[in-house]
Amino acid sequence: MSDSRIRSSNHDEYAIVVEGLTRKFRRQTAVDHVSFRVARGRFFGFLGPNGAGKSTTIRMLTGLLRPSAGDAVIEGARLSADLIALKRRIGVLTEDLPLYERLTGEEHLLFAARMHGLTPAEARGRTEELLEFLTLADERGKLVVDYSQGMRKKLALACALVHGPAVLFLDEPLNGIDPVSGRVVMDLLRRLTARGVTLFFTSHVLDVVERLCDEVAVIDHGRIVAQGTLDAIRAQRDLGGDASLEDVYLKLVAADVRREDLSWIG
Amino acid sequence: MDRLIALIGLRFRLEARAIAGSRGRKLGLVFALPALALFSAATALGAFALVRLVSRAEPGLLLPALSAIATLFGLSWAFSPLLAGIAATETHDLTRLMPYPVPLRTLVASSLVANLLQPTVLAQLPPLVALALALSGRQFVPAFLALSSGLLLVVAAGQTVGIALHALSRNRRIHDRVLFAGIGLGVLLSLVPILVLSRGGSAARRLLMTLLERDVFALSPFAWSARAAVHAGRGDWPGFVAWGAAAGVAVVAAVGLSTAIAHRLYRGELDTGQAAAGTSRARMRLPGVVGAVVEKDLRTSWRDPRLKAVTLSGVIGPLLLLFLLGQGSPAGIGPGQLFLVASIAGLGTVGSNALALERQGLGLLFGFPVDRLALLAGKNLALVVMRAPVLLSLTLATLFIAGPVVAPAVATVVLLAQVLASAADNYVQILFPVPMPAAGRDPSAPVSGTRGLGAAAISLVAMTVTLAVVAPFAFLAWLPQLLGETWLFVLTLPLALAGACAVYFMATSGAARLLVRREPELLARLRGDE
Numbered sequence: 190m191s192d193s194r195i196r197s198s199n200h201d202e203y204a205i206v207v208e209g210l211t212r213k214f215r216r217q218t219a220v221d222h223v224s225f226r227v228a229r230g231r232f233f234g235f236l237g238p239n240g241a242g243k244s245t246t247i248r249m250l251t252g253l254l255r256p257s258a259g260d261a262v263i264e265g266a267r268l269s270a271d272l273i274a275l276k277r278r279i280g281v282l283t284e285d286l287p288l289y290e291r292l293t294g295e296e297h298l299l300f301a302a303r304m305h306g307l308t309p310a311e312a313r314g315r316t317e318e319l320l321e322f323l324t325l326a327d328e329r330g331k332l333v334v335d336y337s338q339g340m341r342k343k344l345a346l347a348c349a350l351v352h353g354p355a356v357l358f359l360d361e362p363l364n365g366i367d368p369v370s371g372r373v374v375m376d377l378l379r380r381l382t383a384r385g386v387t388l389f390f391t392s393h394v395l396d397v398v399e400r401l402c403d404e405v406a407v408i409d410h411g412r413i414v415a416q417g418t419l420d421a422i423r424a425q426r427d428l429g430g431d432a433s434l435e436d437v438y439l440k441l442v443a444a445d446v447r448r449e450d451l452s453w454i455g
Numbered sequence: 456m457d458r459l460i461a462l463i464g465l466r467f468r469l470e471a472r473a474i475a476g477s478r479g480r481k482l483g484l485v486f487a488l489p490a491l492a493l494f495s496a497a498t499a500l501g502a503f504a505l506v507r508l509v510s511r512a513e514p515g516l517l518l519p520a521l522s523a524i525a526t527l528f529g530l531s532w533a534f535s536p537l538l539a540g541i542a543a544t545e546t547h548d549l550t551r552l553m554p555y556p557v558p559l560r561t562l563v564a565s566s567l568v569a570n571l572l573q574p575t576v577l578a579q580l581p582p583l584v585a586l587a588l589a590l591s592g593r594q595f596v597p598a599f600l601a602l603s604s605g606l607l608l609v610v611a612a613g614q615t616v617g618i619a620l621h622a623l624s625r626n627r628r629i630h631d632r633v634l635f636a637g638i639g640l641g642v643l644l645s646l647v648p649i650l651v652l653s654r655g656g657s658a659a660r661r662l663l664m665t666l667l668e669r670d671v672f673a674l675s676p677f678a679w680s681a682r683a684a685v686h687a688g689r690g691d692w693p694g695f696v697a698w699g700a701a702a703g704v705a706v707v708a709a710v711g712l713s714t715a716i717a718h719r720l721y722r723g724e725l726d727t728g729q730a731a732a733g734t735s736r737a738r739m740r741l742p743g744v745v746g747a748v749v750e751k752d753l754r755t756s757w758r759d760p761r762l763k764a765v766t767l768s769g770v771i772g773p774l775l776l777l778f779l780l781g782q783g784s785p786a787g788i789g790p791g792q793l794f795l796v797a798s799i800a801g802l803g804t805v806g807s808n809a810l811a812l813e814r815q816g817l818g819l820l821f822g823f824p825v826d827r828l829a830l831l832a833g834k835n836l837a838l839v840v841m842r843a844p845v846l847l848s849l850t851l852a853t854l855f856i857a858g859p860v861v862a863p864a865v866a867t868v869v870l871l872a873q874v875l876a877s878a879a880d881n882y883v884q885i886l887f888p889v890p891m892p893a894a895g896r897d898p899s900a901p902v903s904g905t906r907g908l909g910a911a912a913i914s915l916v917a918m919t920v921t922l923a924v925v926a927p928f929a930f931l932a933w934l935p936q937l938l939g940e941t942w943l944f945v946l947t948l949p950l951a952l953a954g955a956c957a958v959y960f961m962a963t964s965g966a967a968r969l970l971v972r973r974e975p976e977l978l979a980r981l982r983g984d985e
Contacts, residue, residue, distance in 0.1 A: 251822065252821075252822075252974070252975065253818055253821065253822065253975060253978055254975050254978065254979060255975035255976060255979070272971065272974065273824045273825075273826075273971070274824070276822055276823065276824040277824035281822055283818060285815060285818070286815075287815045287816055287817070287818035287819040287822075288815070288816065288819065289751065289755050289813075289816045289819070290755075291754065291755040291756075291758035291759050292751065292754060292755060293737055295736070295737040296737040296739070296751075296754065299737055299738075299739045300739065300747055300750075300751050301819075301823075303739055303744070303746075303747040304744060304747055304748075304820075304823035304825055305823060305824065306744075306824075306825075309739070309742075312739070329736075329737070330735065330737070332627075332758065334627055335627055348819070
């Protein structure tokens with residue numbers, strides 16, 4: 190898309206403006222001309238079945254994967270123009286949890302803080318707070334390689350939060366986290382949006398999405414099949430007002446929910 | 456029986472898939488199988504001829520010599536799981552089969568049968584037949600049976616060590632130590648022939664003769680089957696029965712021990728638990744982005760057993776080169792040779808593949824909004840620090856060989872060559888990234904999608920270019936020695952180093968700009984997305 194179109198659509202109220210984002214891997218199109226906007230301070234749910242293109246979209250929007258076509262503007266920083274400026278504004282929790290396995294949790298957070306340009310005192314202070322907040326303080330001296338999946342997820346989340354980003358991209362942030370920590374994280378995310386942070390959030394736990402998100406977009410086979418508030422999508426698809434997000438989602442992705450039993454179970 | 460066949464089939468399928476995983480390995484197999492057959496045939500002929508020769512010339516030496524050979528063969532085979540890094544491979548990991556309702560007997564039997572059917576084990580059969588023929592004449596069958604029990608013992612011992620290593624490796628710390636010990640042992644063993652061929656040769660020969668004269672290897676269980684075969688060949692049936700029985704007991708003991716370890720694993724009794732957390736507060740002492748990257752790289756490399764081993768074993772190459780130069784020249788090593796070795800040693804930084812060594816952390820690193828020049832400089836500086844043992848060992852060697860005047864000059868040449876090689880390596884790893892094996896695995900092992908020979912060719916070109924760039928600075932550092940005005944070192948050494956640093960920063964600025972443009976592609980390539 191042309192620069193002028195992106196610029197004209199980059200209104201102040203939008204933290205994320207995406208236009209025609211496409212990614213092809215050889216012959217397969219993983220993300221196909223995806224366009225959407227997310228207003229500042231919104232909790233935006235990005236839903237879709239496995240392999241629909243959610244993680245690929247996040248990797249493109251965070252500068253970790255080059256789009257085959259299209260562009261995006263995040264908090265005024267254009268993806269195709271200034272990746273470093275864009276990375277200054279965002280925090281990312283990707284599905285593959287990129288962590289250094291041979292650093293301790295505490296060293297990891299200190300390192301992330303320093304790489305975001307925090308002073309040593311700020312880095313130390315925020316590290317302490319985050320370790321306490323995410324109940325990782327007792328495991329601070331353990332190498333990441335010895336962390337459980339849930340602990341890794343919390344550490345990666347802490348790394349995404351340490352510099353106080355304006356936009357947070359969270360790919361399945363609650364997966365593998367214990368219920369207590371899950372509640373703590375959800376409360377924190379709510380508080381962040383109340384303070385103007387924009388959250389771009391994927392999850393397969395639809396009741397959590399329904400409770401947290403102001404707006405959702407559903408992607409299937411690389412294309413956006415619906416976007417808006419849950420009420421707006423219900424209205425668009427002629428679903429009753431009491432239809433849950435799960436009902437809406439299953440209808441949107443045309444899921445064939447099998448009802449028959451396995452032959453040997455009878 | 457179905458399960459036994461299925462388990463053996465699974466093992467072969469996993470091994471075949473490991474080979475078929477990369478083009479390089481497939482190609483390697485095309486050469487390896489005929490080479491193995493050829494080696495087997497040559498060993499068979501050699502063993503036959505040697506046994507016949509010793510039987511005629513020194514009949515008294517036959518038993519001790521065969522015992523020594525059998526012991527060395529048995530020990531090297533038994534500890535091969537440690538050297539080959541089997542502790543890190545899933546193919547030999549019985550614990551992965553524990554969740555299935557497979558009887559322990561079937562598990563152990565499947566492992567033993569699969570081990571016995573390995574091509575490397577089958578390749579031992581022609582030498583065994585040749586040995587039995589050479590030893591026995593008409594008593595071929597008992598001699599062959601005795602020697603076969605020896606092979607069974609060797610395989611069972613290897614299996615015992617393999618299962619024990621897997622059991623221990625369930626604890627990450629022990630796993631790391633086992634890997635480090637394996638690499639260390641491999642490096643030491645690779646040096647043995649060189650040491651034996653040089654000054655240590657006569658001492659080693661004397662020691663071996665003493666051991667043979669006293670027939671010390673008769674105590675080794677690996678030797679008992681060979682001794683039984685010799686007695687069978689001589690028609691000494693009481694001797695055959697005694698040594699044969701001892702060999703049988705050794706086989707039963709080895710299989711029993713591996714079964715006992717597998718049994719404890721099977722019952723979940725060998726879970727050594729998780730590594731304990733450290734209690735001290737973490738600190739990042741070095742300032743700025745460069746400092747943070749250096750500190751992170753040094754910590755992660757030191758804690759990864761494979762990277763640590765690669766770092767430490769890097770010392771051996773330059774020292775070996777010095778040693779060989781010293782052996783080849785009657786006048787000893789001159790300063791010119793020292794400067795040449797210093798320049799070459801510094802080039803070792805090319806091909807470090809430092810960005811790929813970030814593995815999954817690369818996504819995180821590229822996510823930080825930092826100046827890419829600082830990022831590359833940090834990674835290069837960490838690499839230079841990690842290669843400090845090379846610099847120190849060469850400087851110390853120079854101190855002993857050429858005295859204290861030349862040592863700072865040699866150190867400077869190593870350092871400036873490392874700095875310039877880092878600059879060249881930045882381009883190599885940005886333009887031609889090579890994916891790395893997962894953490895804890897051998898960093899030098901091939902990964903599917905790597906270029907193998909192509910990567911080596913690119914590294915060679917980069918080294919040649921770097922050597923050409925290093926040459927004038929190294930010459931400047933060497934000049935006072937050539938002129939016989941060693942006081943000039945005070946001027947030329949800082950000048951050479953400063954010049955190299957200036958070239959480094961010019962080159963790395965360009966590499967940083969290139970990195971900004973190619974980051975997503977680099978990430979996609981190293982993640983295997985493309």
